[in-house]
Amino acid sequence: MARDAAPPLDGVLETALYVDDMERARAFYEGVLGLEAMFADSRLTAYPIGGRSALLLFRRGAATEAAHLPGGTIPPHDGAGPIHCALSIAADALPAWERRLAERGVAIEGRTEWPSRRPVASVSIYFRDPDGHLLELATPGLWPLDAAEPANRG
Amino acid sequence: MARDAAPPLDGVLETALYVDDMERARAFYEGVLGLEAMFADSRLTAYPIGGRSALLLFRRGAATEAAHLPGGTIPPHDGAGPIHCALSIAADALPAWERRLAERGVAIEGRTEWPSRRPVASVSIYFRDPDGHLLELATPGLWPLDAAEPANRG
Numbered sequence: 001m002a003r004d005a006a007p008p009l010d011g012v013l014e015t016a017l018y019v020d021d022m023e024r025a026r027a028f029y030e031g032v033l034g035l036e037a038m039f040a041d042s043r044l045t046a047y048p049i050g051g052r053s054a055l056l057l058f059r060r061g062a063a064t065e066a067a068h069l070p071g072g073t074i075p076p077h078d079g080a081g082p083i084h085c086a087l088s089i090a091a092d093a094l095p096a097w098e099r100r101l102a103e104r105g106v107a108i109e110g111r112t113e114w115p116s117r118r119p120v121a122s123v124s125i126y127f128r129d130p131d132g133h134l135l136e137l138a139t140p141g142l143w144p145l146d147a148a149e150p151a152n153r154g
Numbered sequence: 155m156a157r158d159a160a161p162p163l164d165g166v167l168e169t170a171l172y173v174d175d176m177e178r179a180r181a182f183y184e185g186v187l188g189l190e191a192m193f194a195d196s197r198l199t200a201y202p203i204g205g206r207s208a209l210l211l212f213r214r215g216a217a218t219e220a221a222h223l224p225g226g227t228i229p230p231h232d233g234a235g236p237i238h239c240a241l242s243i244a245a246d247a248l249p250a251w252e253r254r255l256a257e258r259g260v261a262i263e264g265r266t267e268w269p270s271r272r273p274v275a276s277v278s279i280y281f282r283d284p285d286g287h288l289l290e291l292a293t294p295g296l297w298p299l300d301a302a303e304p305a306n307r308g
Contacts, residue, residue, distance in 0.1 A: 005188065006186075006187060006188025006254060007188075007243065007247040007250040007251050007254065008204075008243070008244065008247060009187065009188075009189070009203050009204060009241050009242070009243060009291075010203075010204040010241075010242040010243060010244065011203050011204030011205075011206050011207045011241070011242045012166060012169045012203055012204075012207035012209060012239065012240070012241055012242070013240040013241060013242040013290075013292050013296070013297070014238070014239060014240035014290065014292075014297075015166045015169040015239060016237055016238040016239060018235075018237070032160075033160060033163065034159060034160025034161075034163075035163070038297065038298055039297075046297065048297065048298070048299050049163050049164075049165055049166055050162075050163060050164040050165030050166075051165075051299055052165050052206065052299055053165045053166035053207075053299075054240075054297045054299065055166060056238070058238075063238070066264070069266060070269075071266045071267035071268055071269065071275075072264060072265050072266030072267055072278075073264040073265070073266065074264055074266060074278075074280065075263040075264045075280050075288055076236075076288070077235075077236050077237060077238040077287075077288040078235045078236060078237070079233055079234070079235040079236070079237035079238075080233070080234040080235045081172075081231075081232045081233040081234045081235075082230075082231050082232060082233070083170055083172070083231060083232070083233035083237070084168070084170040084210070084212075084217070084231040084233075085166065085168060085169060085170065086166070086167040086168035086208075087163050087164075087165070087166055087167060088163070088164040088165045088166070088167040089161065089162070089163060089164060090162065090164065093161040093162060096161040097161050100160060100161065109229040110220070110226060110227040110228055110229045111226050111227070112223060112225045112226030112227065112228060113225035113226055114225055115224075115225065121225075124226075124228075126228065126229050133231075134229055134230070134231040136167075136168065137163075138167050138168075142167070143167070143168075143192065143193075143200065143202065143208045144192055144202070145202050145205055145206055145207075145208065
């Protein structure tokens, strides 16, 4: 390792969204997106996604004080505004997702087809959760996350 | 698949942070965390992490209008406040990360050891980026993201 090289980072483990009403948010993330909580209390609901990522819903304002746990301290954080988060899906799952969202009255606000060297272009669809966060479902190839692909996001 | 089951979600692809000063943020994410941009313009810098995740830095206020691209439309989003995001590291990379952050004057604000069935407990350290976002580096085992482990987050 070069003298100045950073140690490796293996991926994003936790992505946090801040919600005003945890029950309303859970109804969406569980009833529409089909997630199953691995942890839930009044402050936090945590969902595993794809065996490698944790999506965390924090009740807005509930983490503005440091949390003191038996093993240490979590410093405060919070968030406002409609932030963005994208979830990976397989290309052949897109029609089923479009159907499911339509059946549940979730409007598709945007749809983008990304330039791609793949035979099938990457496609993203965009919709809102109950707090207005902008969620994206993206099929493979949007980012050059494996060696063979170029960046293509305009 | 049961009639009501959702199609699979394969992971979190994009995690977004909103920054006031892109150059200052890039100096931190590149100079301290060692990330290399795969895309950058005046609105967005995108970093690959671990070959599976994209960390996106949006200039605050730059995505409050829909973006119209050749392939479609990205609806607006934005964020305020110090949000939270955790990155995975290997257990044996933790001392090197602690040393690197100390050398670069980045204060560790919190440290937590998680209950674990593993021989070596999962450890998280917490620090801030220049916008006050709460970053965490976590060693394996914090969440039950592989089948053998229980949820342990208090």
